[in-house]
Amino acid sequence: MDLIANHISHRFGDLAVLDDISFTVSAGEVVAIVGPSGCGKSTLLSILGGLLQPTSGAPELRGTPPADSLNPLTFVFQDFALLPWATVEENVEFPLLHTQLSAAQRRALVEDALRRTGLTDFRKTYPKQLSGGMRQRVGISRALAVKPAILLMDEPLSALDSQTRELLMEDFVRLLADGGMGAVYVTHNLEEAARLADHIVVLSRRPGRIREVVAVPMTRAERGEIAAREKLLALQNQIWSLIRNEAIDAEREVQHA
Amino acid sequence: MLDRATDTSTKDDTTRRVRFRGAGFVPASSRFAGWIALALVIAIWQVAGSTGLVNPLFLPAPSAIVRAIYQLAMSGALWQHLSASILRIGVGWLLGTTAGVAVGFAIGLSRLARSVGITFISALFPIPKIALLPLLILWLGIGEEPKIATIALGVFFSTAISVYSGVDAVPRNLIRMAQSFNVPFATIVRKVVWPGALPAILAGFRITASVALLLVVSAEMIGAQYGIGAFVLQAGNLMQTDQLLAGVVILSVFGLVVGKVINLLEIKLLHWR
Numbered sequence: 001m002d003l004i005a006n007h008i009s010h011r012f013g014d015l016a017v018l019d020d021i022s023f024t025v026s027a028g029e030v031v032a033i034v035g036p037s038g039c040g041k042s043t044l045l046s047i048l049g050g051l052l053q054p055t056s057g058a059p060e061l062r063g064t065p066p067a068d069s070l071n072p073l074t075f076v077f078q079d080f081a082l083l084p085w086a087t088v089e090e091n092v093e094f095p096l097l098h099t100q101l102s103a104a105q106r107r108a109l110v111e112d113a114l115r116r117t118g119l120t121d122f123r124k125t126y127p128k129q130l131s132g133g134m135r136q137r138v139g140i141s142r143a144l145a146v147k148p149a150i151l152l153m154d155e156p157l158s159a160l161d162s163q164t165r166e167l168l169m170e171d172f173v174r175l176l177a178d179g180g181m182g183a184v185y186v187t188h189n190l191e192e193a194a195r196l197a198d199h200i201v202v203l204s205r206r207p208g209r210i211r212e213v214v215a216v217p218m219t220r221a222e223r224g225e226i227a228a229r230e231k232l233l234a235l236q237n238q239i240w241s242l243i244r245n246e247a248i249d250a251e252r253e254v255q256h257a
Numbered sequence: 258m259l260d261r262a263t264d265t266s267t268k269d270d271t272t273r274r275v276r277f278r279g280a281g282f283v284p285a286s287s288r289f290a291g292w293i294a295l296a297l298v299i300a301i302w303q304v305a306g307s308t309g310l311v312n313p314l315f316l317p318a319p320s321a322i323v324r325a326i327y328q329l330a331m332s333g334a335l336w337q338h339l340s341a342s343i344l345r346i347g348v349g350w351l352l353g354t355t356a357g358v359a360v361g362f363a364i365g366l367s368r369l370a371r372s373v374g375i376t377f378i379s380a381l382f383p384i385p386k387i388a389l390l391p392l393l394i395l396w397l398g399i400g401e402e403p404k405i406a407t408i409a410l411g412v413f414f415s416t417a418i419s420v421y422s423g424v425d426a427v428p429r430n431l432i433r434m435a436q437s438f439n440v441p442f443a444t445i446v447r448k449v450v451w452p453g454a455l456p457a458i459l460a461g462f463r464i465t466a467s468v469a470l471l472l473v474v475s476a477e478m479i480g481a482q483y484g485i486g487a488f489v490l491q492a493g494n495l496m497q498t499d500q501l502l503a504g505v506v507i508l509s510v511f512g513l514v515v516g517k518v519i520n521l522l523e524i525k526l527l528h529w530r
Binding site: 049050051071073074075077079081083084085086094095097098126128146 | 430431433434435436437438439440441444448449452453527529530
């Protein structure tokens, strides 16, 4: 199943946020969206996931999702969006409650998702008892439970410290390794984008337009090797040179706001 | 260091401990201080009463109040008055709360209900509900109904306001999360909005319990044969200040018990906080 951004534009009142965005996320592909602060990255992701109605254009799906997918487009949120009154396993089970699945089937899916994210021993824990990294693991576990075709990740590591980010990045690489699941990964962190994405969509300052779509010329497995570091760094510098001036302007704009 | 005042500082090799400056401004309370203070005030009050320093007609000693409560309990009058008040509070509070929760949720979840509901609530909430008692007596007759209706009205407005405020305060990211998983509206209300609004709803219960207590006493003072409010008024008319204060103490204990029950509810239902 492919996800297509088809000439998407969006305005908040008089403020133009996105301008004519078009690209395709092919099945199993990881696309990162980067750009200066306020360029509409998260807005674009909300539109792609059907949580926000664009002013013009539309997000579209091509092909059929895998038969076992319960929620083909599944978000992983920056602020985790966990139910504070529910335990880890209740949070992971939450998106399954309204489905036709039996209790045993739900339990099996929850078990599998908890195991894949290393949360089995924390199933009875409440979110407030967990560190930020573990909370985001619950968010990822909940997303995996519904067997998504495409993960929509909105700066999933930005609320975490650098060590936790590194650990979770390894988890993402592992989860996306087999190519069975695609992802749209919104981030302001170019290192994360270069490490994870097959293509990087670089947006301009508001209103966000596509400045360039950069292909990452190596497999995700290769990127973990020391020899790849230089190439990845060069790629990051290339992208940074595209957005640097606009990022400075955006920063000033934020400070004056 | 950006500014090194090396020129003006003198060389001093002695070490000094950095003075602690972070004391105070912590909302903590001592475990026993409150009880000790209360006991002290009662003791002083007792001494003042026993030694004749205070005229017992105006302020009877605590022992006299305890005696009055004991006599009331033994004669059966305590239960007669208390049960009448509890019944009125119970029924009135339940009716007001049920309607308030329903209307509060409707306002919190529906744009139309919000537009209409908030206008009416804003207009009617400031009215002291006890002022409506004569009108309610005209409508409902002289009986339990107008008293219960007064309490229900008082409870309704506070409940509706706390419920829709609670619904408004449910983090939008949780609702968006549920929508992103295609969770149906009714399930979002049941599994996200209700538990998310519960802290505000329970805080509202604390307020409505005291509103109900205030209104039952007021209503009973205006027109009732039995009830703690009626009893306090009668005692005042007869200058039986020990009986009067016994009624006040009973009301205070009743309020404390209700507060405790709400505390227990909060511990049970909001343990996740």
